[in-house]
Amino acid sequence: MRILFDQGTPAPLRRHLDSHVVDTAAERSWSDLDNGDLIDSAEQAGYEVLITTDQSLRFQQNLAGRRLAVAVLLSTAWPKVQLRVADIGTALDQIGVGELREVPI
Secondary structure, X not given: OEEEEOOOXXXXXXXXXXXXXXXXXXXXXXXXXXXXXXXXXXXXXXXXXXXXXXXXXXXXXXXXXXXXXEEEEOOOOHHHHHOOHHHHHHHHHHOOOOOEXXXXX
């Protein structure tokens, strides 16, 4: 699965998603894009999932008809996120196209 990390997503999480291809918005020079443009760019580039910590994205973006799923981590703190790596992996295995799924941290 091709995954894009948004700005606030803890980078160390990448090491725990080794069965996936993971890039960051910064690596793609997309750090300055707003959420709608970031989602558009990610879809056009073939990403399947955007992982973000932006909890307001649910209210800002309509994902109906999108080819991209969004996983929202409810914390940006790596020590907390690290404890939920298995839950994040499960969420990624179960997430569907156009779905937004929150992962409690």
